[in-house]
Amino acid sequence: xxxxxxxxxxxxxxxxxxxxxxxxxxxxxxxxxxxxxxxxxxxxxxxxxxxxxxxxxxxxxxxxxxxxxxxxxxxxxxxxxxxxxxxxxxxxxxxxxxxxxxxxxxxxxxxxxx
Ligand code: 5GP
Ligand code: ZN
Numbered sequence: 495x496x497x498x499x500x501x502x503x504x505x506x507x508x509x510x511x512x513x514x515x516x517x518x519x520x521x522x523x524x525x526x527x528x529x530x531x532x533x534x535x536x537x538x539x540x541x542x543x544x545x546x547x548x549x550x551x552x553x554x555x556x557x558x559x560x561x562x563x564x565x566x567x568x569x570x571x572x573x574x575x576x577x578x579x580x581x582x583x584x585x586x587x588x589x590x591x592x593x594x595x596x597x598x599x600x601x602x603x604x605x606x607x608x
Contacts, residue, residue, distance in 0.1 A: 500592035519561035530600030
């Protein structure tokens with residue numbers, strides 16, 4: 495999608511620090527980390543949010559979570575644990591409209607939902 499910042503990032507038109515890639519998914523460091531480890535995982539096919547993704551191709555959800563499982567195992571993050579977050583719409587504070595999963599880890603995380 496022409497106007498999408500994460501499509502541009504995936505195509506290399508915007509710089510990023512890539513921490514994971516397979517055939518269908520990439521992971522990269524969040525520009526403004528909210529935890530010691532804060533990565534974003536996106537599918538290479540554009541959808542605008544998690545509900546759009548599920549109605550477009552629910553298999554993408556499996557591909558995203560397989561990527562996260564591979565990355566967290568590789569980086570030894572399953573022992574301390576991690577949190578996955580996705581925001582949809584203004585109440586949740588979604589600012590980028592290419593479906594992405596936040597991976598937060600590397601420290602004791604605070605409460606959420608406020
Ligand atoms: P949202 O608020 O939509 O759930 O999350 C968007 C996330 O994307 C934010 O955490 C923000 O810091 C991150 N972000 C926005 N623009 C860029 C960018 O150009 N590069 C990277 N690496 N992260 C970005
Ligand atoms: Zn996109």
